[in-house]
Amino acid sequence: MAFGADELRVLRRALAVALHPVPLADHDVQECLRLADSVDEAVREAGRLRAFLLADLARYRDALPGTATGYLERLQDALAAGYDPRPDDLAALRSLRGNPAAAAVLRRCQELAERSVRSRLAGRTVTVPAPATPAGPRRARLLALPGGRAADEPKPKPQPKPPAPDERPVPKPSEVFPPRRKPVPPPGQWAVG
Structure with missing residues (x-):
């Protein structure tokens, strides 16, 4: 920011x-x-x-092995942002073990997952180490502090939601698009046989 x-x-x-x-x-x-x-x-x-x-990462993971390059890029970006690798990520990386880049990311994810599990068992918070190659400047998270004049002002009352509109039946395709009628030729062009 x-x-x-x-x-x-x-x-x-x-x-x-x-x-x-x-x-x-x-x-x-x-x-x-x-x-x-x-x-x-x-x-x-x-x-x-x-x-x-994270949804994009899941889409790429689900489309493996065809999206290996895109998945590895997105996973590395997510790890740099503090993402905790999931079991699905570890399984996907194991399936790509023949890829040297995937093997390196797998080792990093295994280390992060092991630290995360040990931290949870010890009841501590997880600290994610900085990536080997920086993905960009890291930013500190801003927190809002209570107080100030805004805390003294009365909070606005929530407005009631308007009632939902009546459900109308969905029209049939024949009602929206009536069947085509064959054109009738003008009376003077009738064939006499």
């Missing part, structure tokens, strides 16, 4: 107020709330992107 110059100005002001509380003008509060909404939307978008990438 990258901040623009205006967003950094708002963020710097909000951090200064957090360290040295002073009353804020309503305009400044509104800017902070807009920035918080933007950050929340970016976090939601990151979640949607992660779900899409």
Whole structure:
């Protein structure tokens, strides 16, 4: 996530107020709330992107062995982003063991899976080591903290959902597309035999 110059100005002001509380003008509060909404939307978008990438990884895994190259690329990207390899991934990589790249990814996934299992058994959180080849800059996760003026404002009441529209029957194809009628020739062209 990258901040623009205006967003950094708002963020710097909000951090200064957090360290040295002073009353804020309503305009400044509104800017902070807009920035918080933007950050929340970016976090939601990151979640949607992660779900899409995991579904894409599953599609490539299901289409193996024909998609080996694409699957390995997506799996390495997922591992770099902190993905915990599943048993399906290990089985898929074992089936590609003849591929040197797949064998290297399999070794890495086995190490990560073993650490994950040991950590879960020990009751700790899992720390994923950095990949051997960096896939891009790693970013820290932002967390929203409760408090501030937004916590004092009354929360809006949820609006009731409108009632569902009545179910209409689905029309038959013959109702939507009536049968074609043969064209009738004009009366003067009747053949007399």
